[in-house]
Amino acid sequence: MCLFRSGQTDKERYSSPGFTTEADLDDEGGLWPTAYAVTELGERAEQTIAELVRKAVS
Known part of the structure; x- marks a missing residue:
């Protein structure tokens, strides 16, 4: 399972x-x-996250 924390609701400096x-x-x-x-959610970060999620649910 993948969980996302935006960083905005808990006053952190970054999402995780x-x-x-x-x-x-x-x-x-x-x-x-x-x-x-x-x-920073750029193209490379999006690709890395997508690959991690694909691997996590395989």
Whole structure:
């Protein structure tokens, strides 16, 4: 599951998409980030988020 926090309602400086333990993001090393800070939502950030979401639900 992917969760999004806008940063506006909780007075943070950035938005952050996060992933629960159900997300299919494990790697061979057993370590993966559960959240990513988004300081600017440009084309590259959108592509990265879309790829992470696709991988998480696979």
